[in-house]
Amino acid sequence: VITQIDPDTLEARWCLDHYFEELGQRFEEGFDVDRSLNPDLDDFRPPHGTFLICHAAGAPVGCGALTLASKDTAYIKRMWVHESTRGAGVGRRLLGALEEAGWALGCRAVQLETNRSLREAQRLYRSAGYEEVAPFNEEPYAHHWFRKSLDQEG
Numbered sequence: 592v593i594t595q596i597d598p599d600t601l602e603a604r605w606c607l608d609h610y611f612e613e614l615g616q617r618f619e620e621g622f623d624v625d626r627s628l629n630p631d632l633d634d635f636r637p638p639h640g641t642f643l644i645c646h647a648a649g650a651p652v653g654c655g656a657l658t659l660a661s662k663d664t665a666y667i668k669r670m671w672v673h674e675s676t677r678g679a680g681v682g683r684r685l686l687g688a689l690e691e692a693g694w695a696l697g698c699r700a701v702q703l704e705t706n707r708s709l710r711e712a713q714r715l716y717r718s719a720g721y722e723e724v725a726p727f728n729e730e731p732y733a734h735h736w737f738r739k740s741l742d743q744e745g
Contacts, residue, residue, distance in 0.1 A: 593688045598635040598642035598656065606644060606654035610671035617708045618732060628730045630668060634658040641692045645681055652676045655685045657692050660702060665693030667703040682715050690741060700740050704733035
């Protein structure tokens with residue numbers, strides 16, 4: 592089940608803490624959230640964005656956030672799925688829900704970036720129709736930038 596919640600709740604913080612911990616383990620250079628482009632939690636609240644959480648059997652198993660990059664482009668950030676549920680389609684459903692949230696905000700495209708070590712994320716984005724583009728920000732942990740048009744979704 593995917594629901595919108597406030598990004599400052601205990602469940603949201605639990606997901607983000609686990610996400611940041613995993614990045615620290617997986618990134619060659621480690622991960623320091625203070626070095627990363629770190630949108631303010633207010634950016635993930637309506638009317639500027641959304642924060643979604645995934646539950647399975649009543650427990651949080653993933654999250655993702657979206658904020659406005661411009662009037663017509665949404666920026667997906669902090670997308671994470673707990674390792675216990677990977678491969679079950681949770682990430683694909685979460686990505687779709689984030690795209691729908693972007694569409695609902697009037698966006699016609701979504702963009703995101705990812706680290707080279709997150710190969711499964713890169714595969715997901717490519718298989719979901721994202722195209723690799725030139726860097727659109729200076730995220731120090733990013734090696735791949737992606738964009739997808741939502742115009743066909745209408």
